[in-house]
Amino acid sequence: MSQQVALITGITGQDGSYLAEQLLDKGYVVHGLIRRSSTFNTARIDHLYLDPHDPDARLFLHYGDLTDGSRLVTLLERVEPTEVYHLGAQSHVRVSFDEPEFTGDVTGLGTTRLLEALRVSKVPARFYQASSSEMFGATPPPQNENAFFYPRSPYAAAKVYSYWMVRNYREAYGLFACNGILFNHESPRRGETFVTRKITMAIARIAAGLQDVLYLGNLEARRDWGYAPEYADAMWRMLQADEPADYVVATGTSYSVGDFVRMAFEHADLDWEKHVKFDPRYLRPTEVDDLIGDATKAKDVLGWQAQTFTPELVKIMVDADRARLGA
Ligand code: NAP
Numbered sequence: 456m457s458q459q460v461a462l463i464t465g466i467t468g469q470d471g472s473y474l475a476e477q478l479l480d481k482g483y484v485v486h487g488l489i490r491r492s493s494t495f496n497t498a499r500i501d502h503l504y505l506d507p508h509d510p511d512a513r514l515f516l517h518y519g520d521l522t523d524g525s526r527l528v529t530l531l532e533r534v535e536p537t538e539v540y541h542l543g544a545q546s547h548v549r550v551s552f553d554e555p556e557f558t559g560d561v562t563g564l565g566t567t568r569l570l571e572a573l574r575v576s577k578v579p580a581r582f583y584q585a586s587s588s589e590m591f592g593a594t595p596p597p598q599n600e601n602a603f604f605y606p607r608s609p610y611a612a613a614k615v616y617s618y619w620m621v622r623n624y625r626e627a628y629g630l631f632a633c634n635g636i637l638f639n640h641e642s643p644r645r646g647e648t649f650v651t652r653k654i655t656m657a658i659a660r661i662a663a664g665l666q667d668v669l670y671l672g673n674l675e676a677r678r679d680w681g682y683a684p685e686y687a688d689a690m691w692r693m694l695q696a697d698e699p700a701d702y703v704v705a706t707g708t709s710y711s712v713g714d715f716v717r718m719a720f721e722h723a724d725l726d727w728e729k730h731v732k733f734d735p736r737y738l739r740p741t742e743v744d745d746l747i748g749d750a751t752k753a754k755d756v757l758g759w760q761a762q763t764f765t766p767e768l769v770k771i772m773v774d775a776d777r778a779r780l781g782a
């Protein structure tokens with residue numbers, strides 16, 4: 456079989472790191488787009504990296520940015536990937552209310568720039584788009600591939616735009632392009648300002664005597680939280696299918712933020728009521744109240760099913776953060 460070559464945008468993020476790990480294990484050569492930064496931003500993939508002079512090196516990193524379309528063309532021409540996984544985004548919903556224009560540029564137009572770079576470079580790669588359950592927004596659960604999009608944030612609106620651009624390039628140019636509509640997925644590598652990781656890191660710090668209070672916003676919102684490495688596997692499966700299509704990836708269960716808090720504090724033998732306080736600064740102008748995904752299509756077509764559910768995920772994350780601090 457010919458060498459499989461993947462290009463991953465967002466390789467330094469939670470999902471990019473798990474996906475890179477899995478693709479390297481499968482024998483792929485992996486290229487990643489990274490942003491130039493004055494400090495290193497590669498902590499999640501450092502364990503995978505070998506000096507490019509090493510004959511065993513199969514992971515290569517390239518500077519670039521989703522706001523720079525011409526760079527995306529030159530990179531595709533140089534790397535000639537067989538598969539492109541587009542995970543790069545301004546991915547924080549609350550931040551998108553403060554920076555709506557920037558979020559539209561990176562999370563929305565960034566997808567168009569990459570699709571257009573594929574079209575003009577004529578590189579015949581399969582394309583994965585990191586679509587999101589946020590796109591369903593106010594549509595009541597359960598949400599499957601046919602549920603209406605009702606975005607409730609600039610982030611979600613940018614993702615809906617990207618979703619339709621992917622559909623358009625599939626229909627207009629015959630691109631093998633898939634939207635993975637992934638529900639929330641978490642891990643010990645989750646960004647520290649998303650609610651699950653904020654909670655589990657705070658618990659570790661409280662247990663270590665480094666912090667006393669955890670400030671949170673809305674505890675009533677419900678999410679369908681799965682385990683990130685399993686969701687990276689679903690991305691790969693989509694690009695191995697016979698036909699390009701769009702898939703919901705989810706556990707089919709939901710818990711409130713308050714449930715997550717209670718389970719996490721209980722697992723650490725701490726009383727959450729002594730430590731959790733409300734701060735309105737973490738509320739959003741419009742909220743997504745309830746997400747529960749129906750991943751029947753992913754099970755039937757891709758053979759994918761969630762293995763790890765929220766209560767177990769809570770334990771994995773609390774244990775990892777406590778181990779990190781030795782608490
Ligand atoms: P993440 O940890 O926030 O990672 C985002 C990645 O995008 C990082 O590598 C970041 O680089 C990169 N990035 C941001 N702006 C960029 C730009 N202008 N140019 C190039 N790269 C840029 O996100 P994640 O949780 O891994 O999620 C991956 C993707 O799935 C995102 O598109 C997200 O919106 C989507 N998604 C996530 C979930 C979830 O629950 N995790 C659910 C549905 C969809 P730096 O490291 O330099 O910041």
Ligand code: G4F
Nearest residue numbers: 546548587588589638639648649650651671672673676737
């Ligand atoms: O952890 P969150 O910030 O994730 P959110 O908004 O659901 O978005 C994540 O999942 C999406 C998939 O549905 C992705 F597309 C997106 O990129 C991102 O990965 O917030 C979860 C819930 C919200 O209802 C929020 O209002 O937690 C609530 N919350 C309460 N207190 C908080 C806080 N969220 C954060 N980040 N920080 C708080 O202090």
